[in-house]
Amino acid sequence: MSVRRAWTVRQGSGAVTWFEVRLAFADGARVEALAAVSEGGVCLEDVRGRPGLSLDDLAVLAEWLEEPLAEACVPPPAPGAPAARRARPQWPRGTEGRRLVAREYRAAQERGADPVLAVMRATGHGRRASLRLIGQARDEGFLAPRRARR
Structure with a gap:
């Protein structure tokens, strides 16, 4: 499974962040989804599966995506807080x-x-x-x- 932040849009005092999610299974099946995460929760905007997904599979998909999306989400900076510059790995001097x-x-x-x-x-x-x-x-x-x- 891979989760990648696609883009973030400010909405009022909060923000909505879209993530591209890819699941690959051992039997060759795969699922690609576009998920929107906001303070209100997670919303799946687009789901594509090969082979196609049944309604039961879609219900299970939400459970699979919940934890990886929670790990990938970092709360946006509070209003008025200084914006972080670019993130750089910690490197010893x-x-x-x-x-x-x-x-x-x-x-x-x-x-x-x-x-x-x-x-x-x-x-x-x-x-x-x-x-x-x-x-x-x-x-x-x-x-x-x-x-x-x-």
């Missing part, structure tokens, strides 16, 4: 942070993935800040020098 940057960098290289992009994803920083962290990890000896010195 100093030597420990540079050690973790080097670990992410090397792991991406071994997978054949872009190591700078891997560091960007792990730290939540943009390309420039991630390159600066990688450079600092090189300076501390956690990564090999970029070029061989002559």
